[in-house]
Amino acid sequence: MSENSLIKDIFDKVLTKRSLFKDRNVLRSEYIPKNLPFREEQIKTIAQILSPLLKGSRCSNLLLYGKTGTGKTAVTKYVLKALEETANSQNLNLKTVYCNTRIAGTEYRILYELSNYLGLKIPFTGLALKEVSERILNYITSMKFGVIFTLDEIDFLVKNSGDNLLYEFTRANERLKEGSLSLIGISNDLKFKELLDPRVLSSLSEEEMVFPPYTAEELKIILSERAKMAFNNGCIDDVTLNLCAALAASEHGDARRALDLLRVAGEIAEREGALKVEEKHARIAIRKIDEDRMIDALNSLPLHQKLLLLASFGSQGQSHTGEVYLRYVKLCEANSIEPLTSRRVTTLLSELDMLGLVSATTISKGRYGRTKKISPLISFEVVKKVYREDPFLKHIVDS
DNA sequence: CGTCCACAGGAATGACGGGCGG
DNA sequence: CCGCCCGTCATTCCTGTGGACG
Numbered sequence: 001m002s003e004n005s006l007i008k009d010i011f012d013k014v015l016t017k018r019s020l021f022k023d024r025n026v027l028r029s030e031y032i033p034k035n036l037p038f039r040e041e042q043i044k045t046i047a048q049i050l051s052p053l054l055k056g057s058r059c060s061n062l063l064l065y066g067k068t069g070t071g072k073t074a075v076t077k078y079v080l081k082a083l084e085e086t087a088n089s090q091n092l093n094l095k096t097v098y099c100n101t102r103i104a105g106t107e108y109r110i111l112y113e114l115s116n117y118l119g120l121k122i123p124f125t126g127l128a129l130k131e132v133s134e135r136i137l138n139y140i141t142s143m144k145f146g147v148i149f150t151l152d153e154i155d156f157l158v159k160n161s162g163d164n165l166l167y168e169f170t171r172a173n174e175r176l177k178e179g180s181l182s183l184i185g186i187s188n189d190l191k192f193k194e195l196l197d198p199r200v201l202s203s204l205s206e207e208e209m210v211f212p213p214y215t216a217e218e219l220k221i222i223l224s225e226r227a228k229m230a231f232n233n234g235c236i237d238d239v240t241l242n243l244c245a246a247l248a249a250s251e252h253g254d255a256r257r258a259l260d261l262l263r264v265a266g267e268i269a270e271r272e273g274a275l276k277v278e279e280k281h282a283r284i285a286i287r288k289i290d291e292d293r294m295i296d297a298l299n300s301l302p303l304h305q306k307l308l309l310l311a312s313f314g315s316q317g318q319s320h321t322g323e324v325y326l327r328y329v330k331l332c333e334a335n336s337i338e339p340l341t342s343r344r345v346t347t348l349l350s351e352l353d354m355l356g357l358v359s360a361t362t363i364s365k366g367r368y369g370r371t372k373k374i375s376p377l378i379s380f381e382v383v384k385k386v387y388r389e390d391p392f393l394k395h396i397v398d399s
Numbered sequence: 400c401g402t403c404c405a406c407a408g409g410a411a412t413g414a415c416g417g418g419c420g421g
Numbered sequence: 422c423c424g425c426c427c428g429t430c431a432t433t434c435c436t437g438t439g440g441a442c443g
Contacts, residue, residue: 108427123419128426302430321406344431346407362407366441369405 019232020270020277026230027263029256032077037225038218039071042209046079049207050182053094053146054086058173058180061204065187066211069254072186075211076150083148093143093179098150101157107165110157111136114149133168140179147181154185155192163200170203213253219245223258231266236277240265243282261285294378297355298386304340305348306393307331309376309383312349312358318375321346335396349374 025031036043052059064072080096087094097117104110111132115122120139122132140147149169151157157165172181185204193201214222223241244265248258262277264285269277301309311328312319319327325342332339340348349372353360359377364370376383387393 106428127419131426340430341432342406343408343433350408362439364439364441365405366439367402367404367443368441369403370437370439371404371406 020235020266020274021230022232023230024263024266026226027259027266029259032074032081033226033229036071036074036078037222038214039075039211042071042075042211043079045209046075047083050079050083050148053083053148053180053182054090054092056092056146058146059148059182060206061170061183061185062207062209063185063187063205064209064211065190067213067252067254068188069248069252069256069258070211070213071255072211073152076152076184076186080148080150092146094146094148096148096150098152100152102153107157107161108132110151110165115139118143118145118147129165133165133172137172137175137181140181141177143179145179147179148184149181150184150186152186153188155187155189158192158195163196166200166204167197170200214249214255215253216245216249219249219253219255219258222255223262226259227262230262231277234276236266240277240279240282243279247282247286260289264289291382294357294382295386297357298383303337305352306387307337307396308345308348309352309357310387310397312352312374312376313380313383318373320371320373321349322371324349324374331396346372 026033046062049062050059064076066072077098080098084094084096095118097114099110099113101110104113107129111129112122115132115136118136118139120136122135139145154166166183169181169183183204193205196204220242223245224238227236227241241262244258244261247261248254251257261282262285265281266277268284268288269281272281274281298306298309308324308328311324311331314323314327321342325345328345329339331337349358349360352358357377358374360372360374362370363373384397387397
């Protein structure tokens with residue numbers, strides 16, 4: 001076959017072959033389907049809790065628990081959307097605001113998002129926190145809004161900034177002459193309640209609800225329902241679905257992971273030009289998802305943490321903090337970079353530990369001190385490969 | 400059985416960039 | 422432009438500690 005016809009062949013294939021996907025957005029985690037199987041109970045209860053708002057009175061604050069991918073966010077958004085539609089048709093002044101505190105990052109940016117959604121202009125930065133919350137509350141009063149503010153991954157907020165902000169919010173209603181502010185907190189972590197001031201806790205958890213993980217069976221049904229919408233007929237079979245469900249079920253019934261898996265498997269199959277998504281595509285997808293996540297993590301590290309990660313690759317396997325620090329300093333000096341203090345390095349190392357790039361366990365060597373045993377959790381080859389892409393790191397890696 | 404190593408990790412503080420209101 | 426406030430990263434100083442050694 002000549003080169004020309006070879007190329008033509010590729011193009012022809014693309015044109016004539018119908019895609020495996022009907023609508024791949026259905027498999028994205030942001031997608032909220034028309035019905036959420038196995039969550040009817042939760043939907044009903046939340047709807048009931050929120051319903052006073054439709055009569056213009058305040059509703060209870062609500063706290064939702066459950067591991068990742070158990071449908072907390074989806075259910076919340078689902079109910080809020082329905083509530084908003086009803087309110088709109090009744091011309092009620094109801095506002096629902098969603099904010100992921102981990103993505104927002106700081107207290108200020110949380111308030112910033114809240115005011116933005118409400119239509120109140122707030123400077124990007126520069127104001128005192130008290131001032132911002134003051135303005136927001138005044139604004140709510142003056143507009144007579146009934147506001148539901150959803151704080152997703154609320155444990156993150158509390159761990160990083162304490163409960164000051166929540167305290168302000170929970171007592172907001174005493175201060176609001178008109179309008180109301182209700183909170184929905186979503187958390188993966190059951191223990192985060194211990195970090196809360198008892199007053200805040202009792203106010204925030206007027207209502208509580210736990211989302212159980214999905215079982216493998218449930219995941220399978222969820223997947224097949226979505227697959228029907230996402231893929232064209234006959235482009236995926238039960239074996240593949242089962243595999244995706246089983247894999248996600250083994251990781252605490254995480255539906256989001258199951259859907260990711262399915263989507264990536266589909267993309268791989270499509271790129272390969274396969275006629276249907278098969279088991280092997282799902283298996284490749286697992287690897288690819290993990291790898292992508294790791295490459296992202298590697299790239300988003302600040303410079304010194306990258307150097308530290310490189311320094312953590314010792315003679316063989318593991319080394320202690322002291323050795324890593326020594327290698328790190330050498331690495332810096334060899335490249336005329338000012339090294340950081342050892343104190344700073346300890347925190348950077350425990351961050352690497354939390355990111356899962358390195359394992360760090362405290363051990364005691366008795367007479368010879370107490371330290372952390374540090375061993376990289378990824379292969380040197382992968383790190384080298386990723387960092388060679390970086391023009392500055394390139395020659396550092398090659399030594 | 401006490402000492403003392405080699406750090407862990409908390410608290411306070413500071414430098415710096417960003418951005419307001421006045 | 423100044424003074425104030427925020428967030429981030431870093432330094433300095435500090436107290437705490439498991440267990441082998443003497």
